[in-house]
Amino acid sequence: MQGFDLSVILANPEFRAMLIKGIELTFIVAGVSWLVAMALALVLLTVRLTPSRLAQRTVAVYVSYHRNVPTLVQLMLWYFGISNLLPDAMQEWLTDHNGEAIFAIIALGLCQAAYFSEDMRSGLRAIPTGQAEAARALGHSYVNSMRYVILPQAIRNAIPALVNHTISLFKNSSLAMAIGVAELTHMVREIESRSFRTFEVYTVATVLYLGTSLVLMGLGAMLARRYSLAAAR
Amino acid sequence: MLDLIEIVRDNWVLLLIGQYPYGPLGGIAATLILSVVGILLAFPVSVALALARLSPWAWLRWPVTALVYIVRGVPLLLIILWTYFLLPLVLGQNVSGFATMICTLVLYEASYLSEVVRAGIQALPNGQTEAARSLGHGYVRAMRHIILPQALYNMLPSMLSQFISTIQDTTLGYVINVQELTFAANQINNQLLTKPFQVFFILAITYFVVCFTLTALAHQVERRIARRRLGGGVAPQIIDGVVMPAAQGPAPVGEVS
Structure with missing residues (x-):
């Protein structure tokens, strides 16, 4: 075995360009699917809070x-299975427009939305009903009581879980490799x-992934501190 | 719908046990063996890691903390690739994909479980250790007879969810050609070629049935433990192996992924 020499990888312009492209796509896949997941999670949460039993059951099955x-x-079901059911014109369009990445974003986004919506729901559920009742009794409307009383506390409860699931979404973006992203x-x-x-090469990848995860963990800790009970008192 | 039944009828042996006895064991059997062996081996390792992280000696605490952070900060896929590359080098002989996968799972799940164990130990009131020590138990006996039995019992639901994650993690063995359920489905797909949706739908449903059953079991265990502990303190919530501060109201049930 040759000696350990990082410059073989990092000094080679071809390899460096490949690495940068890879990092870019990792961040795009993780970032866009995070946005998809967050948007969908808010929708799921809202539906789950409606009084309709059918709507609630549907979200529960989804989650x-x-x-x-x-x-x-x-990922495989979306990329190999569902793509096959689409009309031909759409399949061709997807092949031309980096379909692997699009399916990876859809699959990861839909999957993580389930986790995000549950995180937020358990954050909300941990607030005693007395809080909402007291806010209403003090004359706040539903929206205002949510905005000033319930949500600030709920977000505080949900942040650690949301940060953890953001990190796992980032790590899961590596699975997109299996469908050729x-x-x-x-x-x-x-x-x-x-x-x-x-x-x-593995060392470089490990450092890149670990670095990003640690940064996310650090940001999470900062957010948690900002919203922590001690700071509010 | 007919397609689904036909595919299952023609391939149920492959889905269940792979090519066994003509080839290596595969299918659901291999998936379950991988995850059961993985978690059983990971459990003692996780207790050791947790005790090391709680130990008063910095030379023991720091390397283990670093290890746990590294494993938690890197995708499982990359860890699999590392083991796949390093294990044959270290052992000096070829290692099967199956053995590679078990080694990876032990390392990975032990790191996550160790956070659960650590949380469980820290959730116990200090008085437990103090009382045990003042009754004359040494560190080892206090841990073995007083702390760990209580901590581990309270952690049963989290450990069950870790087992469910382990089952899901075995799918990544596909990347290094471990012959488990996902691999079998891909084999079937490659034979049929024309029915990818049906094949992968069957695959998804199979995993769903296995994991959903276990999730339901975990909920039941959780409720039973909650009943038994009624009147006790609120245990910290553990999500993805990371300790959350105790929730403000009643702890949400079953939010552990």
């Missing part, structure tokens, strides 16, 4: 499906097969 089926299988892990394997410098 249960996405939490009990492995993410990789969801050229994100960081995919590029790393590509570079490995061309350079045979497994140790070095």
Whole structure:
């Protein structure tokens, strides 16, 4: 085995360009699916809070499906299965427009929405009903009592879980490799097969993933501190 | 709908046990064996890691803390690739995908479980340790007979959810060609070629049934433990192996993923 030499990877312009492309796509996939997940989670949460039993059951089934089926299988179902049911014109369009990444974003976004909506719901449920009653009794409207009394407390409760699931979404973006999205892990394997410098490439990837995760963890800790009970008192 | 039944009828053996006895064991059987063996081996390791992280000696605490953070900050897929590459180098011989996957799962799940165990131990009132020590128990005996039995019992639901995550994590073995359920479904898909939706739908439903059953079981265990502990303190909530501060109201049930 040759000695450990990172410059073989980092000084090579071709490999460096591949790494940067991979990182870009990882951030795009993770970022866009985060937005999809958050938007959908708010919709799911709102539906779940309506009095309709049918709507509540539907959301419960949605959440249960996405939490009990492995993410990789969801990705495969979207990319190999559901794409096949689409009309031909649409399939062609998707092939031309990086369909793998689009399906990865859809699958990861829909899956993570289930987790996000549950995080927010348990944050809300932890608020005693007395809080809402007191706010209403003091003359706040429903919207104002939500805005000034319930939501600030609910967000405080939900933040740690939301941050954790954001980190797992970021890590899960690596699964997109299995359906051929050229994100960081995919590029790393590509570079490995061309350079045979497994140790070095994996180290670079590990540092990149770990660095981003640690930054996210740090941001989460900062947010939690900002909203913590001690600061509010 | 007919397609689904036909595919299951023609391929149920492959989905259940893979190519066994003509080839390696695969299908659901391999998935379950991987996850059961993985979690059983990970459990003692996780207790050791948790005790190391709670130990008063910095030389023991710091490396283990670093290890847990690294494993939690890196995608499982990358850890699998690392093991796949390093294990043969360390052992000096070829290692099967199955063994590689078990090693990875032990490392990965033990790191996550160790956070659960640590939370469980820290959730116990200090008086428990103090009382045990003042009754003359040493550290080991206090841990073994007083602290761990209580902590581990309270953690049963979290451990069950970790087992469910483990089942889901075994799917990643697909990347290094471990012959488990996802691999079997891809084999079937490659034979049929024309019915990818049906094949992967069957795959998703199969995982759903297995994991949903276990989730329901975890909820039941959780309710039973909550009843038994009624009147006790509020345990910290654990999500993805990370300790949350105790919730303000009644702790939400079953939000552990």
